Amino acid sequence: MAAHPRLSHFAAGARDTLPMLVGAAPFGLIFGTLVAPAQLAGWQGQLMSLGVFAGSSQFIAAGLMASGTGMLVIWFATLIVNLRHMLYAATLLPRVRHLPARWRWLLGFVLTDETFAVMDGYYRRHPDTPLGHWYFLGSGLAMYLNWQCWTAIGIVFGAVFPQLQTLGLDFAMVATFIAIIVPQLFAAPRLAAALATGLAGYLLKDWPYKLGLLMAVGIGIGVGLLASRWLARHARRRERA
Amino acid sequence: MSATITILGMAALTVLVKALIFLLGERVRFSPLARQALDFVPVTVLTAIIVPMVLAPHGGGLELDWRNPQLVAAGAAVLVCAVTRQALLTIGVGLVVFFAWQYWLG
Numbered sequence: 001m002a003a004h005p006r007l008s009h010f011a012a013g014a015r016d017t018l019p020m021l022v023g024a025a026p027f028g029l030i031f032g033t034l035v036a037p038a039q040l041a042g043w044q045g046q047l048m049s050l051g052v053f054a055g056s057s058q059f060i061a062a063g064l065m066a067s068g069t070g071m072l073v074i075w076f077a078t079l080i081v082n083l084r085h086m087l088y089a090a091t092l093l094p095r096v097r098h099l100p101a102r103w104r105w106l107l108g109f110v111l112t113d114e115t116f117a118v119m120d121g122y123y124r125r126h127p128d129t130p131l132g133h134w135y136f137l138g139s140g141l142a143m144y145l146n147w148q149c150w151t152a153i154g155i156v157f158g159a160v161f162p163q164l165q166t167l168g169l170d171f172a173m174v175a176t177f178i179a180i181i182v183p184q185l186f187a188a189p190r191l192a193a194a195l196a197t198g199l200a201g202y203l204l205k206d207w208p209y210k211l212g213l214l215m216a217v218g219i220g221i222g223v224g225l226l227a228s229r230w231l232a233r234h235a236r237r238r239e240r241a
Numbered sequence: 242m243s244a245t246i247t248i249l250g251m252a253a254l255t256v257l258v259k260a261l262i263f264l265l266g267e268r269v270r271f272s273p274l275a276r277q278a279l280d281f282v283p284v285t286v287l288t289a290i291i292v293p294m295v296l297a298p299h300g301g302g303l304e305l306d307w308r309n310p311q312l313v314a315a316g317a318a319v320l321v322c323a324v325t326r327q328a329l330l331t332i333g334v335g336l337v338v339f340f341a342w343q344y345w346l347g
Binding site: 220 | 243244245246247248249250251252254255256258259260261262263264266269271274276277278279280281282283284285286287288289290291292293294295296297303310311314315318319322323326328329331332335336339
């Protein structure tokens, strides 16, 4: 431990991310099988995992590509969906601010929902650690390699069993998204936002270039914000009473 | 070719978004409203994508029908997830119901 403190921090980061690796595996696998229905060659699907490395935006891009959506809408959707990483980065910033720029680029690149969750917990437990960035890198690279492996397996699986697509394997994406969405709906404003988005998304589905999707998201966010504000005001009034 | 450009553009945008705050530091700030709005992004985007796939799987009109396997399986998945909050179980039950329903109707 004392002989290679950097290495031991790196290894500890990877080890503490293990449950997240198991959780991400089926998503990587399913993403891989969606590569062919998205009209992508296998290497292009792997390129997306190597370069983008952000699960939900990759799923969304695959879904949009499968329905023949244009490049600009896909880029816009990628931008919107990945904005949440800025919040993660803002939370972790005090811990990485002192590092050289190449470290900050690298840690930004490997930042994901999962690694944020691990790092947030780690920095709370170890507020004064000088080698936290090695732990961060261990967690991030473990997620990265895991994501590449499962994407590759999924691509091969999808190529070997192309009949899976005609059976409707795209339903795997629906089920995956449901597993991400439903646990978030136990907060009333998010439930309101999701219901409004679903209704608007259905009504606007025939707008060109998937613009109805972006509009539905805008409406859902607006409804969610109004619901939070209404609930907050309601709670204040009840406190006063 | 255009798919490769789409992917490279996505990669550039994502890296920039992820690393921007680490690189610019304090110079970027979020208003409380923007923070609150971002909290709704994942759930709304994912919902907007799947609802049309479930309600109108053939791209046409509304298929609010017990013979629509997407709808039945999505309902089962929502139920399982709401009760157990287990991602893998949700996906598994959803897929089994979907394929079974399709087989049974076909």
